[in-house]
Amino acid sequence: MNPLPQRTSSAAWVRGIAELFAAEGLPVQALCAQADIDLESLQHPHTRVDVDRVSRLWEAAAQHYARPGLGLDRQLAARYGKLDLVGHALASGPNLLEGFRHLDRHMALISDATTFSMERDPRGYWLVLNHIGASRPIPRQRVEFAVLTLLTLCDWLTRRDLTPLAVELVTPAPADDTRHRAAFGVPPRFGQPVNRFLMAEADLLQPIPTHNPSLWALHEQLVEAELGQLGPLGQSLVSAKVRTEISRMLHLGEPRREDVAARLHLTDRTLQRRLQAESVSFQQLLDDTRTELARQYLADPRRSLAEVADQLGFSDQSNLFRACKRWFGMPPGQYRQQLLQPAPGPIFLAAAASL
Known part of the structure; x- marks a missing residue:
């Protein structure tokens, strides 16, 4: 991963x-x-x-x-x-x-x-x-x-x-x-x-x-320049855009590559070619996005495991169980207990050195 x-x-x-x-x-x-x-x-x-x-x-x-x-x-x-x-x-x-x-x-x-x-x-x-x-x-x-x-x-x-x-x-x-x-x-x-x-x-x-x-044209240029300094999350990589679309669509069920391509105004073949150029697959981006969101959702005790599975686009909880075993080496309930334990130290503050 x-x-x-x-x-x-x-x-x-x-x-x-x-x-x-x-x-x-x-x-x-x-x-x-x-x-x-x-x-x-x-x-x-x-x-x-x-x-x-x-x-x-x-x-x-x-x-x-x-x-x-x-x-x-x-x-x-x-x-x-x-x-x-x-x-x-x-x-x-x-x-x-x-x-x-x-x-x-x-x-x-x-x-x-x-x-x-x-x-x-x-x-x-x-x-x-x-x-x-x-x-x-x-x-x-x-x-x-x-x-x-x-x-x-x-x-x-x-x-x-x-x-x-x-x-x-x-x-x-x-x-x-x-x-x-x-x-x-x-x-x-x-x-x-x-x-x-x-x-x-x-x-x-x-x-x-x-x-x-x-001014609008100037401000747009300045925003784009600032985005270019943010690293992968701010760059115009197709993979970053795909992950954003996946995160928006997951609660509706597992998104298909062709549906994401349509939202990005690309053909499925063009999207696949551009992802290959970035050495990443749609399935990998889907899995990475689910992992990121799973950590967030499981850290919230108000969400039931059934709700977490639904929000991640899984058809049932058994799929969430298998995914968590693969991602975190433990079932979702156990991983949630680990997340809810007090943190051992301060959370890192990033002052973007690349900026």
């Missing part, structure tokens, strides 16, 4: 989260220390923070906050959801629909632990977010803040108050969803396979007042 890539978030994104916590009156310095994050390093634009450290920061903040709804303030999400260069590129684009067609690739600059996609619907488009590459459960506050940030971004870019037609979250239903309703504008549906919200096509086609064709 190939070593799995380390997933990270940008300094700007994590710094925004820290500023959000400060605005909520939380002790940011202490929380960052608890998550083993060097707060000063977040001032350096090329710092990247390990995905599990970001989750630890949210966990520490939620524990200190001691009440539900951390991150569910619409105004704070709009102010502190820092997209940095990607946000500037979107603000230069003609409309949300055109800009978001680039976000599925550009998202890696904000966090290569998050995937973005759009799905057509008769009423408009679903904007879909998913978190990958973690070895511990993703805190619900982190998930919900990310979705809310994307929603408030639509308002900020268009200078309009847009309301989604529907919101679906993977997080379990809270005892009281009052803050969720206020934040999203509609009552979310909880416990869903993916995080997504539905926007009317007319809203996505609203012109962006700050559109500037020259």
Whole structure:
């Protein structure tokens, strides 16, 4: 099995989260220390923070906050959801629909632990977010803040108050969803396979007042240059794109190569040829992606083994059992127990030396 890539978030994104916590009156310095994050390093634009450290920061903040709804303030999400260069590129684009067609690739600059996609619907488009590459459960506050940030971004870019037609979250239903309703504008549906919200096509086609064709082209070039320095997760390798598509499709069942090729606007033969040029097979990418997601899902005690098997696209739990024996040398239940044991030492912080 190939070593799995380390997933990270940008300094700007994590710094925004820290500023959000400060605005909520939380002790940011202490929380960052608890998550083993060097707060000063977040001032350096090329710092990247390990995905599990970001989750630890949210966990520490939620524990200190001691009440539900951390991150569910619409105004704070709009102010502190820092997209940095990607946000500037979107603000230069003609409309949300055109800009978001680039976000599925550009998202890696904000966090290569998050995937973005759009799905057509008769009423408009679903904007879909998913978190990958973690070895511990993703805190619900982190998930919900990310979705809310994307929603408030639509308002900020268009200078309009847009309301989604529907919101679906993977997080379990809270005892009281009052803050969720206020934040999203509609009552979310909880416990869903993916995080997504539905926007009317007319809203996505609203012109962006700050559109500037020259700036848009410049920002796109700058984003692509930054992505090129992120390593394999930011490069335009077909294998990286295939893994992203696999992660998006697995909850629907095991994806076929020809279906992934279609989503990438390639023929099956062309995809196979390009993967061969990168010395990798579709089956290997499928297995590697499942391994990465299995670690994340098994680290979450809220997910039953049946649910994990389903989310990984297995037809039944016996397939998950055999796969875990091959991946980890033990059945899924035993591996889960191992994951849930306290970590022996601090999680590594990556300041991307290649940047």
